Amino acid sequence: MIKVQDIVYVAHRAPDLDKHAQFLTDFGMVETARTADRLYMRGAGTYPFIHVTEKGEPGFAGVGMLAGSAAELDEASRLPGASAIEAIEGPGGGQRVRLTAPDGYRVDLVHGMTLVDPLPLRAPLPVNFALQKQRIKSFQRPDHEPARVVRLGHCVLKFNDGDAGARWFQETLGMLVTDRLHVPGDQASTLGNFLRCNRGDRPADHHTIFALHTPGDINVHHASFEVQDPDAVHIGHEWLKEKGYKPAWGVGRHLLGSQVFDYWRSPWGYMFEHYADGDLLTADMPAGDYPATDENLAQWGPVLAPRFFESVVVD
Numbered sequence: 001m002i003k004v005q006d007i008v009y010v011a012h013r014a015p016d017l018d019k020h021a022q023f024l025t026d027f028g029m030v031e032t033a034r035t036a037d038r039l040y041m042r043g044a045g046t047y048p049f050i051h052v053t054e055k056g057e058p059g060f061a062g063v064g065m066l067a068g069s070a071a072e073l074d075e076a077s078r079l080p081g082a083s084a085i086e087a088i089e090g091p092g093g094g095q096r097v098r099l100t101a102p103d104g105y106r107v108d109l110v111h112g113m114t115l116v117d118p119l120p121l122r123a124p125l126p127v128n129f130a131l132q133k134q135r136i137k138s139f140q141r142p143d144h145e146p147a148r149v150v151r152l153g154h155c156v157l158k159f160n161d162g163d164a165g166a167r168w169f170q171e172t173l174g175m176l177v178t179d180r181l182h183v184p185g186d187q188a189s190t191l192g193n194f195l196r197c198n199r200g201d202r203p204a205d206h207h208t209i210f211a212l213h214t215p216g217d218i219n220v221h222h223a224s225f226e227v228q229d230p231d232a233v234h235i236g237h238e239w240l241k242e243k244g245y246k247p248a249w250g251v252g253r254h255l256l257g258s259q260v261f262d263y264w265r266s267p268w269g270y271m272f273e274h275y276a277d278g279d280l281l282t283a284d285m286p287a288g289d290y291p292a293t294d295e296n297l298a299q300w301g302p303v304l305a306p307r308f309f310e311s312v313v314v315d
């Protein structure tokens with residue numbers, strides 16, 4: 001059985017690679033390769049790339065997820081509608097099988113990419129808590145810089161049928177429902193399912209895919225990238241504000257997943273999130289079920305931005 005182990009990359013289409021490279025650099029990624037119609041960006045972690053920009057009309061192009069083994073790639077290639085095993089054309093090489101999730105989302109199952117050395121990253125800031133001091137004769141002086149993305153953490157997709165979308169990730173990629181969100185006052189109506197990778201006893205992020213139920217509104221909602229710590233989220237916020245980008249919601253702390261979050265719009269209106277300090281769970285954790293109230297979206301932070309659930313906001 002296929003059990004994806006991680007999310008590796010996300011791909012958007014944009015008409016101007018230079019402009020997207022500038023945004024992604026200010027967001028905290030590092031350009032690693034470019035062709036006439038592809039831009040590859042990496043994080044400070046070990047994947048050779050975590051974001052691909054495909055030159056074209058603005059849009060969402062898909063995600064890449066890590067197969068548990070080469071045998072799983074083989075198994076995936078025999079699924080209905082799957083591609084053959086193909087070479088990945090980006091840096092790091094490796095192989096992929098291209099799958100199609102409900103509503104036409106492209107999901108690449110990948111294996112065998114050559115990992116890269118991590119980039120230098122400032123150490124986590126040691127915090128002096130009220131009753132627990134750990135920093136004596138040393139100072140908090142983090143650099144003023146972009147939020148130095150380490151890795152892609154999750155991607156949120158909108159489906160005509162949110163349960164069908166979640167089921168596909170469970171049945172095809174072996175993912176587990178961590179928490180379900182339902183319509184407040186109507187527990188039978190799903191609003192979304194947070195899905196994590198089944199890594200057995202190895203902890204996995206609270207969610208790697210979030211499948212939203214939004215009939216008639218099919219698009220990515222956002223892609224989310226992990227940074228070192230909450231200070232990096234805040235420093236990154238200041239950097240993007242100074243550069244004139246458009247904030248979408250944040251800084252706050254989510255309830256489900258517990259991440260300190262900050263959402264921004266790309267030059268073409270797509271949402272990118274920075275996060276730090278998210279929850280990790282092993283496979284034995286039973287699923288939760290929560291009403292989709294504002295209190296269950298964030299435990300603190302600004303009032304929910306009115307256009308937060310729109311996939312693309314350009315004005």
Ligand SMILES: [Fe+2]
Nearest residue numbers: 154222224273
């Ligand atoms: Fe998120």
